[in-house]
Amino acid sequence: MSVLAVMLAGPGLIRSVAHARTAAEIVSVRNGLEANPSLTTLSDSFKDVARAVEPSVVHVEIQSRNPGAMLRRGRGSSPLESLPPGLRGLLPEGPRQPMPTPERDRFSDYNNYEPVGNGSGWVYRFPGLEGSDEPAANYIITNAHVVREVGEDERIRITLYDESVVTAEIVGRPDFQTDVAVLRVVGDGGADRLHPAEASTQTTEQGEIVFAFGSPFGAAFSFSMSQGIVSAVGRRVGIIDGGGYENFIQTDAAINPGNSGGPLANVRGEVIGMNTAIATNNRGPGGGAASSGVGFAIPVAMATRVADRIIVDGVVRRGFLGVRIENLSEDMAATFGYDGRGVLVAEALEGGAARAAGVRDGDIITGVDGEEVADSEQLRFAIANRRPGKEVELELFRGGESQTVRVELGSRGGDALASGGGPSSGSERGDDDFSGVSDLSLRYGITGLATLSPADAARIGLAGSGGVMITGVRPGSVAASPRIDLQPGRTVITAVMNEDVATVEDFNRAIASFDADKPIRLTVLRPDPMNPGSFAPSFVLLKLP
Known part of the structure; x- marks a missing residue:
């Protein structure tokens, strides 16, 4: 009888023993974690970064009295479209409104302001530059595409970290060649309420831990923070139209629509870049793009340099060399009798600064003011970072010899160096008539x-x-x-x-x-x-x- 009782109690006894062993293991692991605070220290460091950076982050919202602005900006009519699908069902749908029309009527001035676009930004302390009349002051830097096409019926509202709201205006002309815009808070004392971010002065390297701040998918998720690493630096991905300037930091920190313009920070709480774009095949809320772990940020030195020029001059004026250029491969260099790195001049444009100084088609530019240039992007950046009227010394290779030419940079309406047009896409098969062809x-x-x-x-x-x-x-x-x-x-x-x-x-x-x-x-x-x-x-x- 006693043997039968033990047999019947066996499964329950085994479960009790297993439960007790698991409970003891949990206690042991917890004690071990308390004795080894490395993870707690790491978590506390992440929280410190948030406390250091977040007060300088802002939510940027474009509001309009004209309901047609939603159509002009390519947005839908429902505010639910800015929410993830899983959250839309948790909210009451409400009455459906008719699709807005783009026309502005004479009663639009009596309409309420409604959001038609949003993004992020961060507070920048303009230091006041030598020779400039602009005093040191607080500004907001964001992406140019965030404030693109802000019209007369629209206003820019800034939500600060403490949830207070101020109005801002665009300073000068946004620079779409780098996707940088500057905003100024309007109203007495408004700028004094801003907390400037600390910009990093150190070189950003692959593998660094970084944090992306901003408002993914709009105001519902404002002041969010995500963490990742620097996946790569110096990325050129061709996302800025019109021959723009790209030198992106690539990161796997989650960046989504609405993060544009927000800061990317390092473990010291310093801004190293400005979130700008993502590469994705996924569709996010409202059919828009969603993060796939490949995000891009403008380096902070580039963003602040452009911002300074906008604040001082109202527009970014770049030097213009007046050449059409191509990257130089090793095989192409060999056909010129050259063994080295540089940029090939396909054409010195008629009336351009380079041609006037003696630069010729087929010259190979190897340096600017003593700094080596290895490819066309380096040359474009070197020239774009100098103002029109600035004299530069070009190092050239021509006819088997190295020489220097001094060029006074011209101006081309805010555009920079003419880059190589490159081949057009596509190809055709001609008639199979091989007469006269070797x-x-x-x-x-x-x-x-x-x-x-x-x-x-x-x-x-x-x-x-x-x-x-x-x-x-x-x-x-x-x-x-x-x-x-x-x-x-x-x-x-x-x-x-x-x-x-x-x-x-x-x-x-x-x-x-x-x-x-x-x-x-x-x-x-x-x-x-x-x-x-x-x-x-x-x-x-x-x-x-």
Whole structure:
């Protein structure tokens, strides 16, 4: 009987013993955590960062009396669209309003202000620059795209950390080339209520722990904080239109729509960048983009430098060198007899500062004022950081020799250095008529050539130009590759290496004189994407795989 009782009690006894063992293990682990406070110290440090940074973070809201502003800004009519799907069902839907119309009527001045856009920002203490009449003062820095197209029926409302609300105005002209804008709080004493952030002066490195602050998905989640690391620095991802300037910090800290303009801080509570964009394939609330762990922030030194120029001058004026440039590959450099890094001048523009100083097509720029330039972006930044009228010394390589040229920078309406237009996208297959095309040209993928007639030149806007028109390209060939993209009917060859060509015979003779096993440089004219309707010269390198 006693044996049977033990057998029946066995499962319960086993569970009791297991429960007691788990309880003892929990107590032991908790005691261990208390004895080793490293995680508590880390958590406390994160909280300290929040306390140091968050008072300088602001929520930026664009409000309008015109209901059509929502349509103009591409936003829907329902405020629920700014909420995650999981939260929308928790709120009463309310009566549906008719879709707003873009027209402004004479009674709009009596309408309530309603939010039509939002973002984030951070408080910056302008130090007052030597030679400037602008005194030291507090401003707000945000992204230019946050305050894009603020109209007369709209106002900018700033919510501060203490939940107080002030009105702000745009200072000068936002700089869309870097996506930086400056706001000023209006009203007596408003700026004195702001808490400036501390900007980092140290170099940001991959692997640093960072914190993103802002208002993801709008006011409902304002003053949020997320944590990650610096995934990479110096990113150029082509998200700023019009030949903008990119040098992004990449981070996996969660950045979402509404975080734009907010600060990215380090473990010392210093701002190292301004959250600007995300790369994503996911769709977030309202069908918008959502974080996938790839976010981008403008480095703080770049943001504050642009902000200073806006505050002092009202607009960012950048030096203009007046050249069309291309990155220089090792193979391309070899065709010029050069062994090193630099930037290739595809064209010294007529009337530009560089041409006036003696810079020529085919020059290789290797430095600016003693600082080496390794690629076109470095050169663009070096010139853009100098004002019009500033004299710079360019180090060049030309004809086998190094030399220097002094250039007084010009101005081009706020635009900077003319970058290389590069090839247009796409390619066409021409007629398979190989007459007059050498075997070497066919190996490169050039299947059709024609001497450029005056009629053809006039047809494509090249009146007075001579050269050889490419009329056919084989798909999948070297000539059709995206890097080269010699488009039939839109590409004119004017030189092979350093030898000018005006006819198909000139081209065939010139190309036959070079070793097919080595890269061959062509000078070509093709449509200029920066100036529709015109052509621009560039260099391409033909190299058999």
